[in-house]
Amino acid sequence: MSPTNFVIRNAYVLTMDAELGDVQGGDVHVKDGAIMAVGKGVSAPGADVIDGAGMLVLPGLIETHWHMWSTILRSLSGDKPEHGYFPTSRMVGSFYTPEDMYAAARLSAAEAVNGGITFVHDWCHNVRSPAFAEADLRALTEAGIRARFSYGSPTGASNDATIDLDDLTRLSKRWSEFSNGGLLTLGLAWRGAASASTLRDYEVAKSLGLPISVHANNFKNTAGGIADLAARGLLHPGMQIIHAVWSSPDEIKALAANHCCVSMSPFTELRIGFGMPLAADMLAAGIPVGLSVDTVALSGDANLFGIMKAIQNVENGRALDEFRMPARRVLEIATIGGARSMGLGDKMGSLVPGKRADLIMIDTRAVNLAVVTEPAHLIVEAAQPANVDTVIVDGKFLKRGGRLTHVDTTAIVDAARKSYAGVRQRSGWNWPA
Numbered sequence: 449m450s451p452t453n454f455v456i457r458n459a460y461v462l463t464m465d466a467e468l469g470d471v472q473g474g475d476v477h478v479k480d481g482a483i484m485a486v487g488k489g490v491s492a493p494g495a496d497v498i499d500g501a502g503m504l505v506l507p508g509l510i511e512t513h514w515h516m517w518s519t520i521l522r523s524l525s526g527d528k529p530e531h532g533y534f535p536t537s538r539m540v541g542s543f544y545t546p547e548d549m550y551a552a553a554r555l556s557a558a559e560a561v562n563g564g565i566t567f568v569h570d571w572c573h574n575v576r577s578p579a580f581a582e583a584d585l586r587a588l589t590e591a592g593i594r595a596r597f598s599y600g601s602p603t604g605a606s607n608d609a610t611i612d613l614d615d616l617t618r619l620s621k622r623w624s625e626f627s628n629g630g631l632l633t634l635g636l637a638w639r640g641a642a643s644a645s646t647l648r649d650y651e652v653a654k655s656l657g658l659p660i661s662v663h664a665n666n667f668k669n670t671a672g673g674i675a676d677l678a679a680r681g682l683l684h685p686g687m688q689i690i691h692a693v694w695s696s697p698d699e700i701k702a703l704a705a706n707h708c709c710v711s712m713s714p715f716t717e718l719r720i721g722f723g724m725p726l727a728a729d730m731l732a733a734g735i736p737v738g739l740s741v742d743t744v745a746l747s748g749d750a751n752l753f754g755i756m757k758a759i760q761n762v763e764n765g766r767a768l769d770e771f772r773m774p775a776r777r778v779l780e781i782a783t784i785g786g787a788r789s790m791g792l793g794d795k796m797g798s799l800v801p802g803k804r805a806d807l808i809m810i811d812t813r814a815v816n817l818a819v820v821t822e823p824a825h826l827i828v829e830a831a832q833p834a835n836v837d838t839v840i841v842d843g844k845f846l847k848r849g850g851r852l853t854h855v856d857t858t859a860i861v862d863a864a865r866k867s868y869a870g871v872r873q874r875s876g877w878n879w880p881a
């Protein structure tokens with residue numbers, strides 16, 4: 449049972465709020481899922497006391513684009529073109545059942561929570577029938593995580609057909625039945641302006657008031673990217689552009705002028721050879737930036753600590769500048785910046801009274817974290833999922849004492865193995881032999 453009224457005492461608190469800053473020896477009081485107070489010697493009558501000594505307390509990490517359905521294909525992108533990420537995910541993904549979606553989303557959410565991620569953007573481009581979407585949503589609900597579910601096409605589908613717009617409309621109109629008390633929001637996983645059908649998807653999502661997210665400018669020298677979206681008047685406030693690694697200065701200006709945000713997944717962008725993320729350029733233009741996993745079929749894992757470290761190292765290396773991307777700036781992107789990029793900065797991303805209580809505790813008494821020097825540097829450069837002692841979402845404990853408390857990890861791993869074996873067998877996929 450999670451207490452509904454508790455106070456964490458005597459921790460090092462990184463609020464990630466410009467005014468509140470860091471509080472050494474600080475307390476965080478949570479009641480009924482909301483942050484009540486942050487500071488030193490907070491009065492919290494009747495609250496359960498949680499010892500924060502040796503802990504770094506900070507907002508939960510924010511993940512902004514993850515094809516969670518592909519997690520049962522972890523590290524399945526092979527070493528030859530015919531076994532690369534795109535042919536693998538398209539071919540194997542077309543043999544999925546709703547049970548496979550459920551198994552993959554459950555595994556993803558468990559890995560997320562284990563690594564201190566309290567919000568995920570489940571970019572679901574394998575909705576093969578309404579049952580697929582509902583299976584995915586059921587997994588997110590059971591996990592207790594905060595998430596956006598972005599509804600997409602079946603993987604490998606022709607651009608000559610729309611997505612299931614009747615189902616998207618049905619979900620949108622009845623969203624209160626699926627939102628898990630407001631933890632889940634709905635969006636469109638858009639394929640881009642490829643055809644009249646994909647434009648129809650965009651128009652329907654817009655008319656429903658849903659946030660729209662699209663991959664763009666992944667590849668060098670490809671047409672139809674951000675410049676094209678801008679010329680057609682399709683960029684709009686809150687729209688999320690994924691990767692954007694080959695954005696020209698004019699395209700970055702267009703993103704800023706239209707109040708778009710960008711999601712970057714440095715490990716998959718590097719692993720698949722898209723190129724270098726442009727985090728510092730986007731931030732300099734005032735564009736909200738979020739970090740993302742993308743797919744563990746390429747990245748192997750969903751470690752947002754590693755992703756933070758990668759973005760810092762790539763930016764500094766690219767700029768030949770030790771000071772280009774300070775750790776504190778990276779941690780902002782992974783918390784409040786990512787929250788703002790998802791349009792949810794008023795609910796999550798910083799530890800401020802009135803916001804929902806999505807927060808994590810990192811135990812600094814591990815050999816890889818001693819000694820504590822500068823906490824933000826330590827989190828970005830040294831912390832690992834195993835150092836996450838406690839994860840709280842909406843005031844509920846999902847990990848405590850280093851163990852997931854909300855889900856049965858043995859059952860999750862068993863189901864994921866079965867699903868992987870099933871899709872391998874049905875698809876006849878031959879790598880690895």
Ligand SMILES: [Zn+2]
Nearest residue numbers: 513663690742
């Ligand atoms: Zn992606």
